[in-house]
Every structure is written in structure tokens, then in C-alpha cells.
Amino acid sequence: MVVLSNQSALNELFLAKTCNPSSMFTEVPEVDLSHPDAKTIMVKACQEIGLFKLVNHGIPLEVITRLENEALKFFTQSQSQKDKAGPPDPFGYGSKRIGTNGDMGWVEYLLLSTNPDIVSPKTVQLFNQNPESLRLCVEEYIGEMKKICCEVLEEMGEGLGLGRRKNVFSRMIREERSDSCFRVNRYPSCGELKEEIALSGRNLIGFGEHTDPQILSVLRSNNTSGLQICLPDGTWASIPPDHSSFFINVGDLLQVMSNGRFKSVKHRVLADSTLSRLSMIYFGGPSLEEKIAPLPSLVSKEEESLYRELTWREYKNAAYKSRLSDHRITLFHKSSNT
Numbered sequence: 001m002v003v004l005s006n007q008s009a010l011n012e013l014f015l016a017k018t019c020n021p022s023s024m025f026t027e028v029p030e031v032d033l034s035h036p037d038a039k040t041i042m043v044k045a046c047q048e049i050g051l052f053k054l055v056n057h058g059i060p061l062e063v064i065t066r067l068e069n070e071a072l073k074f075f076t077q078s079q080s081q082k083d084k085a086g087p088p089d090p091f092g093y094g095s096k097r098i099g100t101n102g103d104m105g106w107v108e109y110l111l112l113s114t115n116p117d118i119v120s121p122k123t124v125q126l127f128n129q130n131p132e133s134l135r136l137c138v139e140e141y142i143g144e145m146k147k148i149c150c151e152v153l154e155e156m157g158e159g160l161g162l163g164r165r166k167n168v169f170s171r172m173i174r175e176e177r178s179d180s181c182f183r184v185n186r187y188p189s190c191g192e193l194k195e196e197i198a199l200s201g202r203n204l205i206g207f208g209e210h211t212d213p214q215i216l217s218v219l220r221s222n223n224t225s226g227l228q229i230c231l232p233d234g235t236w237a238s239i240p241p242d243h244s245s246f247f248i249n250v251g252d253l254l255q256v257m258s259n260g261r262f263k264s265v266k267h268r269v270l271a272d273s274t275l276s277r278l279s280m281i282y283f284g285g286p287s288l289e290e291k292i293a294p295l296p297s298l299v300s301k302e303e304e305s306l307y308r309e310l311t312w313r314e315y316k317n318a319a320y321k322s323r324l325s326d327h328r329i330t331l332f333h334k335s336s337n338t
């Protein structure tokens with residue numbers, strides 16, 4: 001990562017505009033998939049917060065560690081070597097620039113698609129220029145993420161009373177053309193900028209505030225903190241890291257399909273001055289042609305359907321033209337004609 005020498009560049013690019021002291025969120029709901037109450041706890045968490053912690057998930061620790069080590073090997077290469085797989089198209093290796101609309105963060109990352117229709121030259125470069133073990137470990141990990149994402153979605157379907165249609169969400173991820181993606185983020189420690197940051201009285205942004213556009217995200221990180229969520233009262237709260245668990249968060253499409261019952265949680269990452277954070281996130285999404293609208297069985301008689309129908313392709317295209325912090329879900333609002 002290039003070290004910024006200039007205070008104003010730092011201000012402009014990476015500092016959180018307002019940073020009220022944020023609290024540690026000690027009451028993150030915990031879901032044990034093997035527990036009979038799992039579905040009830042997850043539905044409550046998705047309604048109230050949009051995030052919960054999945055424990056006892058059954059994903060072999062070796063699968064996680066293998067990929068974490070491969071990712072670290074990749075990131076510790078020289079900048080010029082890593083840049084061969086970038087800039088992202090949007091897949092491949094990226095550093096500091098997130099998306100194409102001016103968002104910046106103190107982060108480097110690998111972004112990969114799981115959709116066989118999407119051929120990314122940068123991803124081809126990435127796998128050609130690195131040991132085969134990187135690709136194998138990525139594929140193995142994505143396979144596990146797909147399974148766990150579907151299991152969680154089925155449990156949610158049951159919790160929402162969908163009965164025999166409990167797989168209405170999971171079938172979208174199981175489909176071969178599911179447009180899911182996978183990201184590995186590395187947030188270097190920002191110790192070298194400690195003084196400038198302290199002088200500004202703000203925090204260094206690793207990944208700016210946003211909601212995830214897909215259905216469901218499955219996040220795992222090392223034991224370095226940094227992830228924050230925006231609570232229903234508008235305050236930011238830090239999520240204590242736990243390298244042996246997964247954090248599941250509701251994406252925009254699930255908010256729409258549940259007619260607003262589940263909340264797509266706003267989140268961000270702040271950089272740490274002493275430790276570097278490594279996170280791996282699977283974003284479960286439907287096929288590009290999938291039509292997304294509130295499920296009729298989740299719109300009660302007294303309520304109305306809050307959102308209009310859009311295909312994932314339409315929403316995704318619009319989302320990728322937006323800035324991270326834009327409130328993209330308004331595109332689904334019935335009054336919106338964009």
C-alpha cells in the first residue's frame with residue numbers, strides 16, 4: 001500500500017466524516033444451527049438488527065485456515081506482483097479504490113464471481129499468476145459458503161412460516177447461474193498514520209458505510225476488530241470479532257422479498273492502528289434474470305407491498321453505478337421510476 005504523506009489527501013480520502021465514539025455491541029444475537037430455537041432467534045435478529053452470529057456451524061476449521069493462509073501469501077507479495085491481477089473489472093485485485101465511483105478505503109482485496117457466465121480477465125490473470133493452491137482453496141471455501149448460506153436461508157424460510165416453500169430463498173443460491181460473489185479484504189494496520197489520524201480526531205475508514213445489495217452475506221474475519229453496524233437508533237456499534245464464527249447479514253434483496261420485515265444492515269469497517277484485519281465474505285445472490293419482489297405470503301392483508309419488481313440484473317446494474325453509501329434500495333420503492 002502506498003503511504004500517504006499528505007494530511008489533506010488523508011482527510012479527503014479515508015477519514016470518517018463524523019465519528020461519534022462508538023460502543024462495543026455486546027448483545028450480538030447468537031444462532032446455533034443445531035438448536036431447535038435457531039429459526040426463531042434468526043428471524044428476530046433479522047427483523048431487529050439485520051445481523052447475527054452463527055456458531056457451531058460445522059465448517060471445518062482447516063478449510064478456513066487453508067484459505068486464510070493462501071490469502072495472506074497472496075497479499076504479502078510485492079505490489080507489482082499483486083497489481084498483475086488488477087485493477088478489478090470489477091473482479092480481481094484492488095487496492096484502496098472500491099467500485100468505480102470514487103469510493104476509497106484503507107483496504108486491499110480480491111473480488112471474485114461465482115457465476116460461470118461472467119468471464120473476468122483479471123480473475124484469469126490472478127489464478128494464472130499464483131500457485132494453484134490459491135484457486136483450489138477459494139473453490140473449496142466457496143463450496144462451503146454456498147452450503148451454509150442455503151442452510152441459513154432455509155431455516156429463515158421456516159422461521160417466516162413459509163412451510164413447504166421454505167426453500168424459496170435458498171433455491172436462488174443453489175441455482176447454477178446464481179450470481180454470488182466472494183471477497184477477501186485485507187485492512188493493513190494504520191500505525192504509520194497514527195499521528196495524522198489522532199490530529200484529525202476522526203477514524204480511518206477501511207470500508208465505507210453501505211448495505212450489501214445481494215440476498216445474504218456470510219462474513220468471517222480474523223480476530224482483529226473493525227466491523228461496525230449502524231443500530232436502529234442511528235448509532236454505530238463495533239462487532240467484537242470472533243474468528244471461529246460467521247456473521248450473517250441481511251442484504252437488500254432479502255429486505256425486499258420480506259417486504260421490509262428483515263433489515264438490510266448498514267455496516268462499515270474502521271482500520272486498526274496496530275493490527276491488520278483479514279475478512280472473507282460470501283455474498284449470496286440470485287441469477288441475473290431472477291425477478292425480485294415481496295413474497296405475496298409475506299405481505300399481510302393489512303399491509304401493502306412496499307416494493308416493485310426488478311430483476312437482479314436491473315438492480316445490480318444500478319447498484320454498481322452508485323456510491324457505497326447511497327441508499328440503493330429506494331430503486332425498489334414503488335414511487336421510484338429510475
Ligand SMILES: C=C1C[C@]23C[C@@]1(O)CC[C@H]2[C@@]12CC[C@H](O)[C@@](C)(C(=O)O1)[C@H]2[C@@H]3C(=O)O
Nearest residue numbers: 090098099103212213319320321322323324
Ligand atoms: C461502490 C461500489 C462497490 C460495490 C459496487 C458499488 O458501486 C456499490 C455496492 C458495492 C458493493 C458492497 C458489497 C460488496 O462488497 C460488493 C462486491 C457488492 O456487491 O456491492 C461491493 C461492490 C464492489 O466492490 O464492486
Ligand SMILES: O=C(O)CCC(=O)C(=O)O
Nearest residue numbers: 183185207227269279281
Ligand atoms: O471486511 C469486512 O469485514 C466487511 C466488508 C464488507 O462489508 C464488504 O466487503 O461488503
Ligand SMILES: [Fe+2]
Nearest residue numbers: 210211212267
Ligand atoms: Fe458489506
